[in-house]
Amino acid sequence: MTKTGGVQCEISLTVNGEPRTVRAYPMDRLLDVLRQQLGLTGTKEGCGEGECGACSVLMDGALVDSCLVPVLQAQGADVVTIEGLGGDARACALQETFLEYGGAQCGICTPGMILAAVHLLREKPEPTTDDIRQGLAGNLCRCTGYVQIFEAVAAAARRGVAR
Amino acid sequence: MKDDRIVGLSAPRKEGRDKVTGRARYIDDISMPGMLYGATVRSRIPRGKIKKITFGPGINWNDFVVVTAQDIPGKNHIALIENDQPCLADGVVNHPEEPILLLAHPDRHALPKAVEAVSIEYDALPPVFTIEASERQSEIIWGADNTFKTFLIQKGNVDEVWNKADYIVEGEYTTGAQEQLYIETNGMIAAFDSERGVTVWGSLQCPYYVHKALMALFNLPETKIRVVQTETGGAFGGKEEYPSMLAAHAALLAMKSRRPVKIIYDRAEDMVATTKRHPSRTRHRTAVRKDGKILGGEIDLTIDGGAYLTLSPVVLSRATIHAGGPYEWPAIRVRAKAVATSAPPHGAFRGFGAPQSLFAMERHMDRIARAVRLSPVEIRRVNFLKQGQTTITEQTINEPIDLGGMLDRALENSSYREKKQRFARENESGNTKKGMGIAAFLHGAGFTGSGERYLRSVVGVEGTAEGRVRVLVSSTEFGQGTNTVLSQIASETLGLPYDDIEIAQPDTGDVPNSGPTVASRTAMVVGKLVASAARGLEQTLTASGTLAANHTPEEFRTACRAYVAAHGQFRSLARYDQPANIFWDDKNYRGEAYSAFAWAVYVAEVAVDLTTYSVTVDDFVALQEIGRVLNPVLARGQIIGGVAQGIGFALYEKVEWRDGRMQNGQMTNYIMPTSADVPPIRVFFEELGNTHGAYGAKGIGELPMDGPAPAIVNAIEDALGVPMDSIPLLPEDIFDAMASASKRESDAHFPAGVR
Ligand code: FES
Ligand code: FES
Numbered sequence: 082m083t084k085t086g087g088v089q090c091e092i093s094l095t096v097n098g099e100p101r102t103v104r105a106y107p108m109d110r111l112l113d114v115l116r117q118q119l120g121l122t123g124t125k126e127g128c129g130e131g132e133c134g135a136c137s138v139l140m141d142g143a144l145v146d147s148c149l150v151p152v153l154q155a156q157g158a159d160v161v162t163i164e165g166l167g168g169d170a171r172a173c174a175l176q177e178t179f180l181e182y183g184g185a186q187c188g189i190c191t192p193g194m195i196l197a198a199v200h201l202l203r204e205k206p207e208p209t210t211d212d213i214r215q216g217l218a219g220n221l222c223r224c225t226g227y228v229q230i231f232e233a234v235a236a237a238a239r240r241g242v243a244r
Numbered sequence: 245m246k247d248d249r250i251v252g253l254s255a256p257r258k259e260g261r262d263k264v265t266g267r268a269r270y271i272d273d274i275s276m277p278g279m280l281y282g283a284t285v286r287s288r289i290p291r292g293k294i295k296k297i298t299f300g301p302g303i304n305w306n307d308f309v310v311v312t313a314q315d316i317p318g319k320n321h322i323a324l325i326e327n328d329q330p331c332l333a334d335g336v337v338n339h340p341e342e343p344i345l346l347l348a349h350p351d352r353h354a355l356p357k358a359v360e361a362v363s364i365e366y367d368a369l370p371p372v373f374t375i376e377a378s379e380r381q382s383e384i385i386w387g388a389d390n391t392f393k394t395f396l397i398q399k400g401n402v403d404e405v406w407n408k409a410d411y412i413v414e415g416e417y418t419t420g421a422q423e424q425l426y427i428e429t430n431g432m433i434a435a436f437d438s439e440r441g442v443t444v445w446g447s448l449q450c451p452y453y454v455h456k457a458l459m460a461l462f463n464l465p466e467t468k469i470r471v472v473q474t475e476t477g478g479a480f481g482g483k484e485e486y487p488s489m490l491a492a493h494a495a496l497l498a499m500k501s502r503r504p505v506k507i508i509y510d511r512a513e514d515m516v517a518t519t520k521r522h523p524s525r526t527r528h529r530t531a532v533r534k535d536g537k538i539l540g541g542e543i544d545l546t547i548d549g550g551a552y553l554t555l556s557p558v559v560l561s562r563a564t565i566h567a568g569g570p571y572e573w574p575a576i577r578v579r580a581k582a583v584a585t586s587a588p589p590h591g592a593f594r595g596f597g598a599p600q601s602l603f604a605m606e607r608h609m610d611r612i613a614r615a616v617r618l619s620p621v622e623i624r625r626v627n628f629l630k631q632g633q634t635t636i637t638e639q640t641i642n643e644p645i646d647l648g649g650m651l652d653r654a655l656e657n658s659s660y661r662e663k664k665q666r667f668a669r670e671n672e673s674g675n676t677k678k679g680m681g682i683a684a685f686l687h688g689a690g691f692t693g694s695g696e697r698y699l700r701s702v703v704g705v706e707g708t709a710e711g712r713v714r715v716l717v718s719s720t721e722f723g724q725g726t727n728t729v730l731s732q733i734a735s736e737t738l739g740l741p742y743d744d745i746e747i748a749q750p751d752t753g754d755v756p757n758s759g760p761t762v763a764s765r766t767a768m769v770v771g772k773l774v775a776s777a778a779r780g781l782e783q784t785l786t787a788s789g790t791l792a793a794n795h796t797p798e799e800f801r802t803a804c805r806a807y808v809a810a811h812g813q814f815r816s817l818a819r820y821d822q823p824a825n826i827f828w829d830d831k832n833y834r835g836e837a838y839s840a841f842a843w844a845v846y847v848a849e850v851a852v853d854l855t856t857y858s859v860t861v862d863d864f865v866a867l868q869e870i871g872r873v874l875n876p877v878l879a880r881g882q883i884i885g886g887v888a889q890g891i892g893f894a895l896y897e898k899v900e901w902r903d904g905r906m907q908n909g910q911m912t913n914y915i916m917p918t919s920a921d922v923p924p925i926r927v928f929f930e931e932l933g934n935t936h937g938a939y940g941a942k943g944i945g946e947l948p949m950d951g952p953a954p955a956i957v958n959a960i961e962d963a964l965g966v967p968m969d970s971i972p973l974l975p976e977d978i979f980d981a982m983a984s985a986s987k988r989e990s991d992a993h994f995p996a997g998v999r
Contacts, residue, residue, distance in 0.1 A: 116272075116273075122266075122269070122270075122272075122273035123265070123266020123267070124266070125270070125427075125428070125477070126272070127427040127428070127429075127511070127911075128511045128910070128911045129510060129511060130511070130910060130911065130912060132910075132911035132912050133427060133911055135427055162266070163265065163266030164265075164266055175264075176261075176264040176265060179260075179264045180256050180257065180260045180261065180264060181256070181877075182877065183254075183257075183877040183878060183880065183881040184264075185257065185260055185263045185264055186478075186723035186724070186725075186881060186885065187263075187426070187427070187428070187476065187477045187478040187479075187722055187723030188259070188260075188262075188263030188264075188268050188475070188477065188723070189270060189426075189427045189428040189477025189478060190427050190477075191263050191264055191266075192266040195264060213919075214919045214920050215919075215920060217919040218918045218919050218920040220919070221427060221911070221916060221918060222427070222919075223424075223425050223426055223427055223478050223480070223885075223889070223916065224478055224723045224881075224885045225881055225884065225885050225888075226881075226884035226885040226886075226887055226888030226889075226917075226922055226925055227884075227888065227917075227918075227919040227922050228884045228922065228924070228925050229877070229880070229881055229884065230919070231919070
């Protein structure tokens with residue numbers, strides 16, 4: 082990866098709970114490091130410019146577009162991708178409700194959408210419809226028209242509350 | 245029907261779990277050992293002769309693989325209808341972004357700079373950028389007259405209707421280009437082997453289109469070309485014809501380098517260089533009686549096909565046949581043409597011409613209503629097609645239809661009357677004007693006319709050594725639910741659990757040609773073939789005496805395993821045969837255009853803010869009759885997703901053209917609806933018990949693209965009292981329309997047309 086030139090450096094971060102060290106140019110995109118170096122291809126690229134949210138990951142708990150994050154910024158950070166959600170009860174509930182309610186069609190936006198929804202439900206465990214709309218507004222989906230995604234998130238929230 | 249076990253239920257999406265866990269592998273998620281990355285050098289001018297190509301300084305060109313038109317072993321065209329589109333420009337370019345040469349390198353990040361470093365000198369030729377300029381023919385850029393295709397439909401004697409008319413209503417309507425904007429951009433990997441030939445893997449809708457294109461390009465027999473579809477992140481028609489180009493490019497680089505080559509477009513390249521919905525202009529002139537009955541009319545429909553013919557004739561065909569909407573025309577003449585301009589070829593996009601001509605028809609109905617002083621509701625009711633009447637191609641509607649009843653229910657579900665009254669009161673004051681709009685429409689399912697007969701699709705169903713069942717089709721999944729619905733059909737037919745059914749990966753080396761995945765044909769046409777191939781499998785087992793007519797799933801599995809153990813591969817094929825009574829006259833465009841139509845009435849509620857001129861859609865009712873609903877969750881998802889794209893088509897998605905090139909090829913400045921923009925989209929299905937495809941299904945995928953734009957624009961007219969006849973309709977367009985309307989007199993909105 083010689084995208085931006087410069088000198089490669091070692092960057093240590095936690096990805097999905099495991100400590101990882103990668104060699105990369107400081108300005109390499111976190112997205113490329115995850116996908117190409119760490120083989121975590123569940124994180125997708127839709128635009129490369131921070132518009133579509135397909136590349137969403139959680140970084141120290143915040144929802145970020147990994148296409149906009151230079152890997153240097155991830156030094157020491159705790160990054161969670163779609164592959165790292167297995168043990169998260171909220172994420173599992175969301176995966177089930179996405180299946181039940183038709184929240185995924187072509188699926189390319191789905192990993193980012195689920196991370197955005199996990200983030201939303203952590204902040205607002207009982208979101209209103211408007212919270213859901215606004216909470217997902219950084220994640221574009223061309224297939225679903227969003228309505229069934231809203232329903233899936235609302236259903237997952239209800240299940241979370243019942244638990 | 246009520247005994248069906250799984251058809252009609254919302255079986256979970258077959259590949260859904262892989263998608264929600266991030267395990268699904270799309271083309272850019274796949275790597276091959278030794279793989280290179282490819283990129284495309286494209287024309288920077290709209291039209292001209294290529295004088296000289298220079299490989300500039302600062303790049304170690306020895307590290308690059310370079311492919312030009314001279315490297316093509318077979319024909320330098322992308323085989324489709326007329327074969328007029330080159331794979332790589334050879335001496336001339338006919339549109340901006342036309343591919344000229346290809347580069348490959350082991351480091352994908354080394355490519356953009358190299359692409360920039362190739363400089364090309366041209367002798368510019370005069371380009372043509374609009375439908376009107378193309379029609380003037382002062383510059384001929386394609387064929388003898390810039391015309392790709394014309395159609396003429398004539399029913400009854402239109403020349404006689406004008407004298408009998410109480411009103412003659414005229415209007416002109418235009419629609420813009422629209423980008424499909426699948427979130428996964430186009431991508432492909434190709435490999436070449438002198439023994440096995442060419443293999444490509446990629447994001448695509450129609451494996452056998454790509455297969456046909458590569459055979460011609462490489463001059464190889466069908467056994468030496470293999471096309472495999474990988475998980476596809478949205479398509480909407482945008483991956484119908486263009487992937488043949490991309491596959492050709494990747495394969496040429498692979499052949500020259502003898503290494504696998506991957507090409508993934510970035511968003512900007514995908515937006516500016518690949519196909520979009522055809523821009524259109526439609527003129528209506530209609531003779532109407534004072535009770536609102538249409539006596540006859542003329543429709544002139546023109547679409548902009550861009551620089552090469554590609555699929556324009558077929559898009560035009562569908563636009564033409566849908567131009568009269570769901571109405572009874574005693575007499576009509578439709579003249580349609582597709583013209584050439586110096587833009588990248590326009591192509592398939594959900595709806596395929598119908599959204600354009602139906603936008604015009606449904607806007608025009610509201611204009612007629614105003615002229616005749618009837619409500620938009622009544623004008624439609626008076627003219628709706630009824631069972632036993634004929635469409636504009638003189639196809640008799642034999643099935644029960646109930647457009648009047650559908651209209652009533654759509655009005656009721658949207659509280660149309662109550663809201664109309666309330667908004668009329670409230671709009672007198674305040675800065676937000678609200679309105680209600682209706683669109684009624686139809687969408688023909690499957691290929692037009694004789695299309696399915698020519699396709700002669702084949703479907704296979706295989707019993708495996710494990711006793712499972714695999715469905716073998718080239719019909720692809722790209723979000724619409726192909727895998728799920730075809731599995732439900734096989735499961736239902738064989739009485740096996742849904743989980744016993746697998747869908748083979750679409751791979752031309754393994755699956756038969758079940759036709760392209762287009763035209764809302766998969767559930768209806770391919771689904772029916774899956775059912776009959778599945779029955780064939782079962783009959784083979786019962787005939788061989790290893791399976792009783794009444795059997796349990798476990799008995800089926802046992803018999804299947806035994807059959808494979810004894811005889812090897814166990815497959816049953818079914819081929820499409822068109823019923824003999826379907827009549828279609830391709831020359832006069834008359835007859836049974838489609839084996840089934842889906843019918844719909846949509847109602848939009850909008851609010852226009854007179855400070856910002858922005859429009860919000862506050863409520864949307866989508867009511868349709870699509871035959872049997874095979875999977876309610878998926879069907880509803882198709883409708884909602886289509887409506888959202890229709891909202892974008894109407895209100896947001898504007899391609900800014902300069903010199904034939906899209907200027908806003910980014911998601912930051914080409915705006916599609918976000919989760920904050922969509923209204924509650926409320927979906928209603930009516931089942932009238934019509935029987936068509938598998939278990940009574942008709943087509944569904946494209947229908948929801950047709951209605952939203954006219955319903956929304958009709959609602960905006962209702963809110964503002966000013967007609968808007970062009971989409972997309974952005975705030976500045978609304979401002980302009982209102983400013984020019986206020987200059988005119990209050991009843992002068994229909995100056996030429998109303999008598
Ligand atoms: S790829 Fe990062 S926001 Fe689109
Ligand atoms: S499911 Fe296709 S983009 Fe969201």
